[in-house]
Amino acid sequence: MQVSPKTVQGTVHNTDNQRSARPLSPRVSVYRWRGPMLASFAHRISGVVLVLFVPVYLCLLSGLTASAADFSDTINWMHSPLGRLLLWLIGSALIYHLVNGMRFILLDAGFSETREEMRGSARFSLAAGLAAVVLLAVYLW
């Protein structure tokens, strides 16, 4: 019996042209966000924020330790609207990253590994992050 060149052991192998014409099914644009996914993405974003603001920490550190005049200038800047906004962002990111980071460490160590515990701990981290955002805003303004 003659075997079609496209058919090997009953499996139809598609040509490269057919493959390349295939669309990729939608992914991030359609996938529903749930607690653990949100918690993980927020962890990455807060981590990036903390790293990007390293120059700000260094400026603050050098300003606060240079001279009496620099100290008071730096304190004044920290009380300005921009200073408060940056402190709010950094503080919120730090608290969320800390809480969720401890959650990840506990998960890595094998604690709270049931499905319900994973969902519950994600909700806890997100609630802690939200609380940090609100409480810091109240404190700073």
Place this chain on the structure above:
Amino acid sequence: MDTVIQLEIYRFDPEQGGEPRMQSFEVPVNKPGMKLLDALNYIKWNLDGTLTYRRSCGEGVCGSDGMNINGVNGLACITPIAGLKQPIKVRPLPSMQVIRDLVVDTTHFFDQYRSVKPWLQAESPVPEHERLQTPDQRAELDGSYECILCGCCTTACPSWWWNGDRFLGPAALLQADRWIKDSRDEATGERLDDLEDAFKLYRCHQIMNCMEACPKGLNPTAAINHLKRTLLARKS
């Protein structure tokens, strides 16, 4: 419950080409406890015979009808219509090449499954009857042997969406863990060597979509964490 349900289904016809589109359908609720697969069957048999999807057992065992249902992956045959927000949006499993409508190319998914050598590897002589396990050793496999390879977990994973060429994904890693935990398997060292790679295993960022999507209630995230701990214990 409504007597008629609304669905929007992803359509792609390779012969006509063009962009994929969403098509609306109305389906009568013709039995209590109706599942999404019943609605797809109704469309195919009564409204539009060209609608294409995979299905076989119809009871959540074969893993053929994994699809994205209202944004979350699941099996159409065990997803009740009741409780789904309408219009029910039905799309193929995410981040896969679409062959037609809801049918995707699973070649890469199964290649990754094969790459973890999902079979018993043992060099010791085969006993007269069978390789025995204690009840406790057998219980170690609970939570991983039940996987039906539907692909719902792997195609729900953002790490796999973006690094699927090198990250093995939750389903293959769950199976890798299943064989590493098996007391009869004698290739644990080689299996761990194969996994010790920045991409194959460590692209998991605990997003946990796999755990949320698994229609069998399994937890691939926990299996991946167990693999990481096993590798760490081997080093220390």
